[in-house]
Amino acid sequence: MHSAFSASSAELRAQLTTAHARTAPSSDAALTALAALDPAAIAAWLLALDSDEAAAVPRARVARLAASVAESIAASPTIVPVTTAVDIIERYGHLLSPEAAKDLAFAARTVDDDQGLAVALDGALERAPANGGLLRAAADIAAARGEHSRAHDLLSRLARAEPTLATMQYVRGARSRLPRSGAQPVRIALLSSFTIDSLVPFVDLECRSIRLEPEIHVAPFNTWERESHGDGSSVHRFDPHIAFLSVAVDDLLPGLSTCSPRDLASDGAAAVDRLLEAAARFVSWSPAVLVVHGLHTAFRDPLGPAGSRHGPSRSEVMASLNGRLAEGLRALPRAYWLDMTEVLVRRRSGAIDNPKMRHLASMRIGEHALGEVAAAYLQFIAPLTGRTRKCIVLDLDNTLWGGIVGEDGPHGIRLGATSPGSEFREFQEYLLALSRRGVLLAINSKNNAADALEVIRSHESMVLRENAFSAMRINWESKASNMIALAEELNLGLDSFVFLDDSEKERALIRQALPQVLTPELPRDPARYRETVEALAELHVLTITDEDHSRTRQYIERREREQLRVVAQTPDEYLESLEIRAEIGTASDRTLPRVQQLFQRTNQFNLTGRRYELGVLAAKAAQSDWRIYTAQVSDRFGDHGLVATALVRMSTDAWLIDNFVMSCRVIGYGVEDALLAQIGADALAARAERLDGEIIASAKNAPARDFYSRNHFTRDADRDDGEWWRHTLTGEPIAPPHWIRTRSLNGA
Amino acid sequence: MAPESLLARMFGLPRRSITDATSNATVAAWDSLAHVTLILELEEAYGISFAAEETLSMTDVGSIKRVLRSHGVEWDEA
Numbered sequence: 001m002h003s004a005f006s007a008s009s010a011e012l013r014a015q016l017t018t019a020h021a022r023t024a025p026s027s028d029a030a031l032t033a034l035a036a037l038d039p040a041a042i043a044a045w046l047l048a049l050d051s052d053e054a055a056a057v058p059r060a061r062v063a064r065l066a067a068s069v070a071e072s073i074a075a076s077p078t079i080v081p082v083t084t085a086v087d088i089i090e091r092y093g094h095l096l097s098p099e100a101a102k103d104l105a106f107a108a109r110t111v112d113d114d115q116g117l118a119v120a121l122d123g124a125l126e127r128a129p130a131n132g133g134l135l136r137a138a139a140d141i142a143a144a145r146g147e148h149s150r151a152h153d154l155l156s157r158l159a160r161a162e163p164t165l166a167t168m169q170y171v172r173g174a175r176s177r178l179p180r181s182g183a184q185p186v187r188i189a190l191l192s193s194f195t196i197d198s199l200v201p202f203v204d205l206e207c208r209s210i211r212l213e214p215e216i217h218v219a220p221f222n223t224w225e226r227e228s229h230g231d232g233s234s235v236h237r238f239d240p241h242i243a244f245l246s247v248a249v250d251d252l253l254p255g256l257s258t259c260s261p262r263d264l265a266s267d268g269a270a271a272v273d274r275l276l277e278a279a280a281r282f283v284s285w286s287p288a289v290l291v292v293h294g295l296h297t298a299f300r301d302p303l304g305p306a307g308s309r310h311g312p313s314r315s316e317v318m319a320s321l322n323g324r325l326a327e328g329l330r331a332l333p334r335a336y337w338l339d340m341t342e343v344l345v346r347r348r349s350g351a352i353d354n355p356k357m358r359h360l361a362s363m364r365i366g367e368h369a370l371g372e373v374a375a376a377y378l379q380f381i382a383p384l385t386g387r388t389r390k391c392i393v394l395d396l397d398n399t400l401w402g403g404i405v406g407e408d409g410p411h412g413i414r415l416g417a418t419s420p421g422s423e424f425r426e427f428q429e430y431l432l433a434l435s436r437r438g439v440l441l442a443i444n445s446k447n448n449a450a451d452a453l454e455v456i457r458s459h460e461s462m463v464l465r466e467n468a469f470s471a472m473r474i475n476w477e478s479k480a481s482n483m484i485a486l487a488e489e490l491n492l493g494l495d496s497f498v499f500l501d502d503s504e505k506e507r508a509l510i511r512q513a514l515p516q517v518l519t520p521e522l523p524r525d526p527a528r529y530r531e532t533v534e535a536l537a538e539l540h541v542l543t544i545t546d547e548d549h550s551r552t553r554q555y556i557e558r559r560e561r562e563q564l565r566v567v568a569q570t571p572d573e574y575l576e577s578l579e580i581r582a583e584i585g586t587a588s589d590r591t592l593p594r595v596q597q598l599f600q601r602t603n604q605f606n607l608t609g610r611r612y613e614l615g616v617l618a619a620k621a622a623q624s625d626w627r628i629y630t631a632q633v634s635d636r637f638g639d640h641g642l643v644a645t646a647l648v649r650m651s652t653d654a655w656l657i658d659n660f661v662m663s664c665r666v667i668g669y670g671v672e673d674a675l676l677a678q679i680g681a682d683a684l685a686a687r688a689e690r691l692d693g694e695i696i697a698s699a700k701n702a703p704a705r706d707f708y709s710r711n712h713f714t715r716d717a718d719r720d721d722g723e724w725w726r727h728t729l730t731g732e733p734i735a736p737p738h739w740i741r742t743r744s745l746n747g748a
Numbered sequence: 749m750a751p752e753s754l755l756a757r758m759f760g761l762p763r764r765s766i767t768d769a770t771s772n773a774t775v776a777a778w779d780s781l782a783h784v785t786l787i788l789e790l791e792e793a794y795g796i797s798f799a800a801e802e803t804l805s806m807t808d809v810g811s812i813k814r815v816l817r818s819h820g821v822e823w824d825e826a
Contacts, residue, residue: 074763099749099753099757102757103753103763106762106763136757136760140760164788164789164792165785165788165789166757166758166785166786166788166789169758169777169781169782169785170757170758170759170760173760173777174760195781197781198781198784198785354788356797356800357784357788359800360784360787360800360803361780361781361784363784367788
């Protein structure tokens with residue numbers, strides 16, 4: 001086909017060498033012909049262009065030539081020196097198709113040193129961050145060079161850039177050849193009536209996005225009922241932290257399409273009960289959290305639009321069966337219902353079902369829906385692994401309202417019932433709903449405080465008023481220093497924060513300065529703010545307690561207490577003026593979820609860092625030699641709720657504190673000393689001789705480390721298996737703080 | 749795109765190592781799930797739909813190319 005052009009290679013090359021031709025060669029056709037005929041010459045020409053000249057050549061032409069050269073080099077790498085291929089990637093890699101970029105990069109690899117290629121790929125990736133070919137090559141080279149965490153990052157980016165089944169499996173395969181990342185491990189079991197293997201790489205990717213190292217076990221095909229028995233089953237041996245059970249409604253009810261809605265109601269109830277029996281069996285032996293898929297079907301109702309005219313339609317029957325399933329699971333410990341209908345309507349594109357794959361491979365969830373299902377799983381996995389963040393820190397201008405209050409004025413900003421402005425109202429309403437279930441809200445804004453407060457206090461469409469925020473920093477300081485101040489005021493770690501700001505620059509600054517803060521991308525369109533925050537798995541919890549509902553109020557009361565501290569003459573006078581009352585009791589069914597939450601979430605005042613599953617705590621609470629102490633605290637400003645708990649093993653001669661945690665909200669009030677004093681008094685009354693405890697230092701529990709030493713405990717010199725402390729009960733008693741009125745409900 | 753390129757990308761193999769003889773017996777990662785995924789990728793890449801019988805026979809590159817040609821698919825041999 002090259003013969004179609006009359007010019008010879010030599011003539012074309014001559015054209016290129018003239019100064020004029022360097023930026024404006026005679027024709028596209030001639031260049032394309034030369035690229036195929038003599039790729040080395042075109043490569044040399046491309047590399048000889050300086051950046052101004054390159055900018056003068058139409059981008060599409062450069063891209064076409066670079067692609068042609070890349071293809072030729074990939075097919076026979078010896079036509080140019082390796083350095084030329086590397087240079088092409090460095091300068092033009094971002095213009096290549098993923099396929100061409102990958103082929104060229106692999107052709108440019110050398111046995112001994114890929115440093116130059118790695119740098120070239122980095123440069124190209126800066127300009128084309130989502131080019132799958134560049135990402136594949138860069139990940140492969142990072143892995144070969146032993147840069148494992150970088151390889152993991154690049155593979156995650158590749159999976160996000162090309163979320164197809166093939167790429168997801170490639171990424172998972174490439175990771176399996178890397179050493180473990182050292183991140184917190186989590187074991188996940190998948191039990192299913194259909195082929196669920198294709199979901200595995202999606203769950204893997206989601207877990208890694210919140211710094212977990214997942215181990216995922218898929219139970220053998222359609223063994224969910226057998227596996228639920230435990231006893232030597234593969235899931236039993238695997239010992240998961242969390243298990244997902246997905247049973248397709250057409251596997252449960254093979255006659256789904258042909259039976260009448262009335263038969264569906266009765267057969268369906270029996271089928272749901274089969275699922276519930278399996279779930280009940282599972283939680284009877286496994287301490288894992290169990291998540292059961294709700295029923296959904298991709299098939300349309302054969303009765304069509306007339307279905308609902310003649311009694312309950314199939315959809316209505318399915319909804320009531322799902323209700324029966326959810327209710328049954330609610331009655332079991334650690335069991336959750338996953339609303340599949342809700343998960344599946346949320347996906348952006350693609351069918352719920354791929355009929356071909358259903359028949360060919362027994363898949364029941366189409367490949368386009370797998371990402372959404374995995375994202376839904378993460379909303380359970382994140383809170384289970386302690387990833388829950390407690391506080392959303394918000395910018396104001398163009399984040400909570402449209403426009404800039406300092407320029408547009410309190411009445412010029414966009415916030416109201418119609419667009420532009422209704423987007424922000426909807427976003428605020430969602431944030432308010434989050435705060436009502438325990439997520440704290442705070443402000444970090446560059447503004448004149450008076451302007452901003454005027455909007456917050458008086459704008460008629462403002463949803464979030466002053467009392468919705470547990471802390472505010474509205475000033476001209478850097479946002480990073482404000483963030484640190486907020487962490488101090490709220491007594492939270494920076495890793496408890498999510499930061500939402502419309503400014504790309506501010507987000508970049510916070511990511512750079514405070515990587516512990518989760519700073520998600522916020523879309524340009526405020527209409528999409530809400531769904532962005534909805535999708536953050538790290539804001540979710542598995543149980544919502546009484547304390548969650550009133551958390552914001554408690555922080556505001558805390559602010560009032562701090563104001564009192566300023567006017568008090570001495571610390572003692574301040575503490576006395578608070579009129580603190582502590583009710584000390586043992587955990588009940590009602591308070592166990594809060595106790596579990598405290599063990600799970602507390603990082604600072606946490607003596608040993610041991611966390612317990614709800615099932616473990618329930619079992620301990622029922623045993624006569626264990627006791628779970630709780631302290632409910634209130635003062636003149638309000639109720640703190642259940643803020644401290646201790647798990648104690650009671651032997652005849654000594655009581656042992658397995659772990660003792662206290663919410664950071666009440667650090668500094670002496671509540672921990674009051675609880676310890678009560679445990680000591682109870683142990684003495686039970687005629688024990690000693691109270692023992694252990695301290696396991698962590699990066700965060702400095703506030704707890706002197707707990708035993710300042711309460712008449714002595715270090716146990718006989719033990720070298722950690723830091724052990726003992727207190728002789730017949731000696732000097734542990735004194736409760738004189739400013740706390742303690743009431744014991746144990747009667748011990 | 750040549751089917752060899754698609755396989756190379758999917759299994760992370762050099763493009764030139766893929767021949768007509770490359771099959772699910774020679775590529776370790778080509779298991780049953782990968783096979784279904786490969787079918788999906790080929791259908792998407794070439795805008796065609798295979799019959800179930802065809803998908804069962806497409807276990808080596810030579811057969812894949814034969815089936816693709818029978819669907820009228822053409823590609824540049826790089």
